[in-house]
Amino acid sequence: MSVNPVRLNHAxxxxxDLERSIAFYxxxxxxxxxxxxxxxxxxxxxxxxxxxxxxxxxxxVGAQPPRPRGSLGLYHLAWQVDTIDExxxxxxxxxxxxxxxxxxxxxxxxxxxxxxxxxxxFEVMWMLPRAHWGDFENAAPVDRLDLAKDVARWSGVRTAxxxxxxxxx
Numbered sequence: 001m002s003v004n005p006v007r008l009n010h011a012x013x014x015x016x017d018l019e020r021s022i023a024f025y026x027x028x029x030x031x032x033x034x035x036x037x038x039x040x041x042x043x044x045x046x047x048x049x050x051x052x053x054x055x056x057x058x059x060x061v062g063a064q065p066p067r068p069r070g071s072l073g074l075y076h077l078a079w080q081v082d083t084i085d086e087x088x089x090x091x092x093x094x095x096x097x098x099x100x101x102x103x104x105x106x107x108x109x110x111x112x113x114x115x116x117x118x119x120x121x122f123e124v125m126w127m128l129p130r131a132h133w134g135d136f137e138n139a140a141p142v143d144r145l146d147l148a149k150d151v152a153r154w155s156g157v158r159t160a161x162x163x164x165x166x167x168x169x
Contacts, residue, residue, distance in 0.1 A: 015118050018060030066119045076121035082160035090124040103145040107136030
């Protein structure tokens with residue numbers, strides 16, 4: 001027997017400067033603060049199109065040395081966009097903010113990467129329509145992203161609403 005969740009509901013990050021982090025996520029992702037908990041120096045943020053209570057919790061803990069990349073713990077968060085056009089826009093926004101760190105194609109998903117002011121890494125990804133996964137159904141390569149080519153092919157195609165309707169087990 002195992003726990004049977006339906007999705008990851010939210011993420012929570014420790015940050016050095018709560019207000020700086022709130023400002024970053026408001027600008028980068030259009031998030032809004034839904035609640036604050038001053039006793040914990042915490043804020044809870046929601047994405048614009050989310051039906052969730054909150055998608056990200058931020059807890060201020062004061063300045064600390066950054067965790068070395070590749071050490072144990074969370075590697076990154078992944079935020080899904082609905083269209084490849086939104087992925088292209090995300091790359092531009094992250095570059096303008098000085099937060100863009102890379103990009104790749106994982107076959108069934110196309111991704112750009114960034115980091116927040118505390119070095120917490122994140123991915124913004126778009127998923128191909130499930131019917132087009134083909135050989136990538138059971139693979140996750142790390143290849144060069146050709147975003148211009150993907151935009152030309154997939155522009156306007158929405159995939160965020162595609163869900164795997166697996167039977168309850």
